[in-house]
Amino acid sequence: MDRLREEAAITVEVDGRRDLAGLPVARVRPTDPGSLPRLRARLEDAGIPTFEADLRHAYRFLVERGLRAGVEIEGRSVVSPDDPDLLVFRNPRLSPADVRFESRTLSLDIETTPDASEVFAISLVGCGVEEVHLLSPVPVEGAVVHADERELLRALVLAVRRLDPDVILGWNVVDFDLRVLARRAARLRVALDLGREPGAPRFEQDSGYTRSSRVEIPGRMVLDGIGLVRDAMRLPDYRLDTVARAVLGRGKRIDADVPDASAEIQRLRREDPRALVAYNLEDARLVGEILAAEGLLDLAVERSRLSGMQLDRVGASIASFDLLYLPELHRRGVVAPNVRADRTDAVVQGGAVLEPRPGLFRDVAVYDFKSLYPSLIRTFQLDPLAHARAAASPGTDAIEAPNGARFAREGGILPGIVEHFLASRDAARSRGDRHADQAIKIMMNAMFGVLGAAACRFFDPEIANAITGFGQQTLSWTREAIEGCGYDVLYGDTDSVFVRLRGGEPGVGATAEAEALRVRVEQAIVERIRSGFGVEPRLVLELEHVLARFFLPRVRGGAGGSKKRYAGWVDGRLLVVGLESVRRDWPAVARRLQEGMLERIFTDRDPAPFVGEVVARVRAGELDDELVYAKRVRKGSLDGYASAPPHVQAARKAGGTRGGVVRWVVTRSGPEPVLPGRPLPERIDREHYVTRVLEPVADAIFAESGGSFGEAIGRPKQLALL
Ligand code: DGT
Ligand code: MG
């Protein structure tokens, strides 16, 4: 230390800060931030451990001032020489502020030659305009035409600066549109100054495991619609056409899955430029409308407000954790370790699964703990600092987790952070915002997840396993409490249980009975935690459904039930979880059969005639459209070995896939690809569907309801010996 003090370019302060273990640390700061990595290496070579030496400067700045998404700026300003609408502050004081704003958004889409070597159309939708800029020697109705590509790019720059959006949107806009624009602009020597001050877009690949790309344009945010939708909704794929159909009920004008979509666009360019203009405009329009319809931009803003991350990085959980946690840690005079390169992700125990009891049941209550892991974090102070404090004073009274990890009773940080999130989630729920509800849930659970991720500086499998250990304990205590009340548990997974109600008490409906049981079980757990751990429990058990009917299938070929797969009848509608009908790669006819059968059984009708009817219709070729399989083809699998699975065979026959998904039917000469806009392949092997798809789906249900597929379709009981 003293040797460092003598160096002119370095300041050393000892101000009472400590590391997590409670040992004092000194703050060593080079005047030139660029020399920090070298300084760190010198110290480590000398055997001196460093802390937070890997925190990026921008984040350190935010952390030290406790800044989040909104800031208050205090200081003298001058009007920018580049733009009279901009104020320039030099070294102002920044402090955190709660800001809500309406963002100006502009959605952008380009059309290019097939190899993206030339941009010939750019559409802009938002900020009150819908405009298309087109490369064309002659005027085209509905477009602003430009004589060469350089002019086109310049027009884009001018338009963006005139419209002045806060947020630029698009579909794959970073990796396609903006990268192509940047490449063409560089080649044609056009300054692609799309920002509020000069500077070309700067592309970055996140180093985290998301590997998502982002781009910096000064003064604006660029958000990719794909990423926003992917985080919020489960869809078979995330092509603009698929998402637009799912959300808006209308697709693109030319689906990119058409094998020759690109050729079609080139043809329009030559033969029907007005149609090209309409097509290009529609793409930009769809993106804006999808995000607006689902409130996904508002959601990103909400997530940014909660985590403090910038809008285009709200999904980066490890960085979010730092941004939330470090300011609180510093407030307590404690510094965090560096991320260590010598570790790999931990194997964290999962939730418990209770052995299922397959069958068909009446009146089943489904309970699930509200925000289980976050609630456990709050209840038991499951937190890196609390963990370190307990380790530093072994003799003191601490909370001991099922895996033996110990936590100080007070001073934890995560419980407070989680509390804030929980309140936000409650608010989202009560205003009926299901995306925000889901997003906040995911953000909270990610805070647990990163504790098992090696790239997190707070990586600590002991804490992660303490959380899941308490989770398992909670599930088993829940079962004991339910059984203690004289009820049967049919199945349970992580934090949910399925309970057979008894009924029989006159005048008490199933829901009232389920609610009464809920109260008793929750109370029993609360008391058990209180007396066992001396803490105030924060667990809430929710009654999720009362199922009039419940079906839990058997594992194929086994005696026990199958996990995370069940169906129920609730409020006159079918609820299906994890059964074939919601598996993506099964043909739609599986779903038709399964749902139809369950619906009949749940409403006390015989499913057999229905099964016979579906089989007859399949054989008659009436349901061919529902025989299509769809599956994602993994990159690289197309050039693998010869005996490939059916989806790979189909993709090979199709000459590849667009968007990574292949659709096919089984014909008498094997799998054949189904191409959009073309008729289905000939000679579909309908018997394949009867015996390989319909029969197993039906028999899984008949096994519990009685009957069999063979009987239902009038197959002779004894097959004649051939
Ligand atoms: P809820 O039931 O909607 O109020 O919220 P949770 O948090 O109880 O979620 P639930 O019941 O789906 O799952 C129970 C626990 O399982 C949850 O607290 C944490 C863990 N878990 C569930 N999904 C995820 C996930 O996507 N990532 C991680 N890291 N943990 C998860
Ligand atoms: Mg839950």
Ligand code: MG
């Ligand atoms: Mg659950």
